[in-house]
Amino acid sequence: MPTDNEQEAACHSGGDEHDGGRKSHHSDQMKANLMTRLNRIEGQVRGVKGMIEKDTYCDDVLNQIAAIQSALGSVGKLLLEGHMRSCVIERIQEGESAVIDELLVTINKLMK
Amino acid sequence: MPTDNEQEAACHSGGDEHDGGRKSHHSDQMKANLMTRLNRIEGQVRGVKGMIEKDTYCDDVLNQIAAIQSALGSVGKLLLEGHMRSCVIERIQEGESAVIDELLVTINKLMK
Amino acid sequence: MPTDNEQEAACHSGGDEHDGGRKSHHSDQMKANLMTRLNRIEGQVRGVKGMIEKDTYCDDVLNQIAAIQSALGSVGKLLLEGHMRSCVIERIQEGESAVIDELLVTINKLMK
Amino acid sequence: MPTDNEQEAACHSGGDEHDGGRKSHHSDQMKANLMTRLNRIEGQVRGVKGMIEKDTYCDDVLNQIAAIQSALGSVGKLLLEGHMRSCVIERIQEGESAVIDELLVTINKLMK
Numbered sequence: 001m002p003t004d005n006e007q008e009a010a011c012h013s014g015g016d017e018h019d020g021g022r023k024s025h026h027s028d029q030m031k032a033n034l035m036t037r038l039n040r041i042e043g044q045v046r047g048v049k050g051m052i053e054k055d056t057y058c059d060d061v062l063n064q065i066a067a068i069q070s071a072l073g074s075v076g077k078l079l080l081e082g083h084m085r086s087c088v089i090e091r092i093q094e095g096e097s098a099v100i101d102e103l104l105v106t107i108n109k110l111m112k
Numbered sequence: 113m114p115t116d117n118e119q120e121a122a123c124h125s126g127g128d129e130h131d132g133g134r135k136s137h138h139s140d141q142m143k144a145n146l147m148t149r150l151n152r153i154e155g156q157v158r159g160v161k162g163m164i165e166k167d168t169y170c171d172d173v174l175n176q177i178a179a180i181q182s183a184l185g186s187v188g189k190l191l192l193e194g195h196m197r198s199c200v201i202e203r204i205q206e207g208e209s210a211v212i213d214e215l216l217v218t219i220n221k222l223m224k
Numbered sequence: 225m226p227t228d229n230e231q232e233a234a235c236h237s238g239g240d241e242h243d244g245g246r247k248s249h250h251s252d253q254m255k256a257n258l259m260t261r262l263n264r265i266e267g268q269v270r271g272v273k274g275m276i277e278k279d280t281y282c283d284d285v286l287n288q289i290a291a292i293q294s295a296l297g298s299v300g301k302l303l304l305e306g307h308m309r310s311c312v313i314e315r316i317q318e319g320e321s322a323v324i325d326e327l328l329v330t331i332n333k334l335m336k
Numbered sequence: 337m338p339t340d341n342e343q344e345a346a347c348h349s350g351g352d353e354h355d356g357g358r359k360s361h362h363s364d365q366m367k368a369n370l371m372t373r374l375n376r377i378e379g380q381v382r383g384v385k386g387m388i389e390k391d392t393y394c395d396d397v398l399n400q401i402a403a404i405q406s407a408l409g410s411v412g413k414l415l416l417e418g419h420m421r422s423c424v425i426e427r428i429q430e431g432e433s434a435v436i437d438e439l440l441v442t443i444n445k446l447m448k
Binding site: 246266276283290292297300303307326330 | 402
């Protein structure tokens, strides 16, 4: 059970959350990485709003949309990797294979 | 500034822009539609940042990422449709088939 | 209008086909290129059948599936490019903008 | 050769294969399902070759390509599900978490 060594994301069970207390616990480094990426994505979305308002040529806007899609995909991959390396492994080792059902649903959504 | 027929997006040539003056001109209705969608997407991205900060269970975050991807994809489809129904048609009718080269590059990026 | 110079794909109108006589006309070189790719894809699909029969490790089969997806995607891009450079341009120049409706439906299917 | 419990796919370790003896073992039902789908896909690919030879209108060919992509995607999802419900669970329970590295690489290829 990770105590101070939280370099990797980890899934917690316990607590009084309405979701049964399940939580992810990303390392500070991972959190900072994700926040930087999400801040940039938020800025890109605001940028697209500005482009629409200024009637920027659609092809340029479409290229910006494709860039955001790609940046979001990278965040998704980081999260998926963290999830699989922590929660999925932990829960399977605890015999809780329902984590696989849940994961398959999520992967199908991400693969669309 | 187009006056009467602004129902459809339209691509302008002319002006002193650094991009050769090429502009898109979406109808007010289309602009409002795109802005509403982009505001919602911006809110969703901010929501994901909050989820990361609160250590929300990764699978839930991943589902939210998939929802944003899908919302962005819809904005991309709207823009692509507007672009093809206006600029692409106009420029091809003016014999400027380079618009197709540009469009193929963009579609390839969106299809990744 | 192209007569002997059929280096590029071209869309024909006329004839007594049940589809209104619409046809594509790929250059011999393009046809050969597409056939080579499709023959390879057909072989890859047969290969996957053999892998399933011999109980090949799923991860290896999945990698082969991903390779076929990618090869099919390349055929799709070649066809889309040929289509846009010939039929789409020709039909728009003839004022038949319905080709865009049709193209948007197809691109949406390919982008899924 | 597994005897009774063959309902689910299973990953075998042992044997003298060059891949370290790792094998998948799909149930007869799963194998029949996959083979039916792959036979259909093989037929569809042959169909596209016929379409190219007969100069079928590109848009129709592109729709057929999209249909094959979708059918292949379904095979991929079935295999991924079988893989995760058997090999991935088994190997994680045996403490062999390298299966996750391998799976992440494969999912990334399938998500492209």
